[in-house]
Amino acid sequence: MIPAALPAQKSEPSWQAAWRNAVTDPYDLLSRLNLGHLSATVSAEARAQFPLRVPEAFVARMVSGDPHDPLLRQVLPLDAECLDVPGFSFDAVGDGKALAAHGVLHKYAGRVLLVTTGSCAIHCRYCFRRHFPYADETASINDWDAAVAYIAYDSSITEVILSGGDPLSLSTPKLSALTTQLSRVDHVQRLRIHSRLPVVLPERVDDALVTWLSTIERPVTWVVHANHANEFDRAVAEALQRIRLPHVTLLNQAVLLRGVNDSVDALADLSEKAYAQGVLPYYLHLLDRVHGTAHFEVNEQDAKALIVGLRARLPGYLVPRLARETEGHDSKDLLA
Numbered sequence: 001m002i003p004a005a006l007p008a009q010k011s012e013p014s015w016q017a018a019w020r021n022a023v024t025d026p027y028d029l030l031s032r033l034n035l036g037h038l039s040a041t042v043s044a045e046a047r048a049q050f051p052l053r054v055p056e057a058f059v060a061r062m063v064s065g066d067p068h069d070p071l072l073r074q075v076l077p078l079d080a081e082c083l084d085v086p087g088f089s090f091d092a093v094g095d096g097k098a099l100a101a102h103g104v105l106h107k108y109a110g111r112v113l114l115v116t117t118g119s120c121a122i123h124c125r126y127c128f129r130r131h132f133p134y135a136d137e138t139a140s141i142n143d144w145d146a147a148v149a150y151i152a153y154d155s156s157i158t159e160v161i162l163s164g165g166d167p168l169s170l171s172t173p174k175l176s177a178l179t180t181q182l183s184r185v186d187h188v189q190r191l192r193i194h195s196r197l198p199v200v201l202p203e204r205v206d207d208a209l210v211t212w213l214s215t216i217e218r219p220v221t222w223v224v225h226a227n228h229a230n231e232f233d234r235a236v237a238e239a240l241q242r243i244r245l246p247h248v249t250l251l252n253q254a255v256l257l258r259g260v261n262d263s264v265d266a267l268a269d270l271s272e273k274a275y276a277q278g279v280l281p282y283y284l285h286l287l288d289r290v291h292g293t294a295h296f297e298v299n300e301q302d303a304k305a306l307i308v309g310l311r312a313r314l315p316g317y318l319v320p321r322l323a324r325e326t327e328g329h330d331s332k333d334l335l336a
Helices: 014-020 026-032 036-041 044-049 070-075 145-153 172-183 207-215 234-243 264-276 300-313
Strands: 099-101 104-108 111-115 159-163 190-194 220-225 248-255 280-285 321-324
Touching: 026 036, 099 145, 104 145, 111 145, 145 172, 159 172, 172 207, 207 234, 234 248, 248 264, 264 280, 264 300, 300 321
Parallel strands: 111 159, 159 190, 190 220, 220 248, 248 280, 280 321
Antiparallel strands: 099 104, 104 111
């Protein structure tokens, strides 16, 4: 008797395996970087509030033995996050007041942002949505119905921004289902994707993702997020090359962070490294003043001086616009 064939096993995409294998223990992270002596600086309270998560690919770019490594500083939970600092709040940019439907933020004329998911492959300690109520307010509730209905009803909306969390946390079939629904709304002319995954988890840019991206008929602006030149390596370059399709424009936004990129040298290197990969510098954000991030803040005067220094060194197209988001304003404030 011939045994019945076993059902075919669905293979897990490599990016999902990489996601699952991310480093989540700060003590393990420090040990692997030969920085075990810094274990006392790790905050258990900060870690409990906002767990550490960093993909292996990002860890591999950290410099062993360097306690000031700019990539390590972005992810290591410290006691400073638990301080109550005047002027820092749990909703620094007014996302709560801007919710127009499940997961739909409508702050600016002509465009809306979809909070597609609360998940991200990396937990950046300066994240301005680290306190956002993702469990209740994501656009994916009821298969995007409320979000798409809101967009379809308002003909002034010409651009939809996919954000999160990170929208590429969603499986490619789910992303395809969303963009298929959006494609039926005639007045939506452009799609924007804000995703850090090509930088922190380049495995995410697989064949299925590129195929999905190629089927989007409207122009796409892809805003990646890198804060330091060391975040780029060969795998990131290859991932970015794959998404540089004819209808896709690549931009980079960075956050100005004390101890990470608050020097002319660091910012110039970042712009040049990004541009070498076909990514144009876009925004350099002043820190959104969310609770737990005050130790990263660079004041506005010093930030403007950095932009002056960049203009003296780089051509204008490599100098990002210094910007700040202020609750209630009808656009981002351009400061330099």
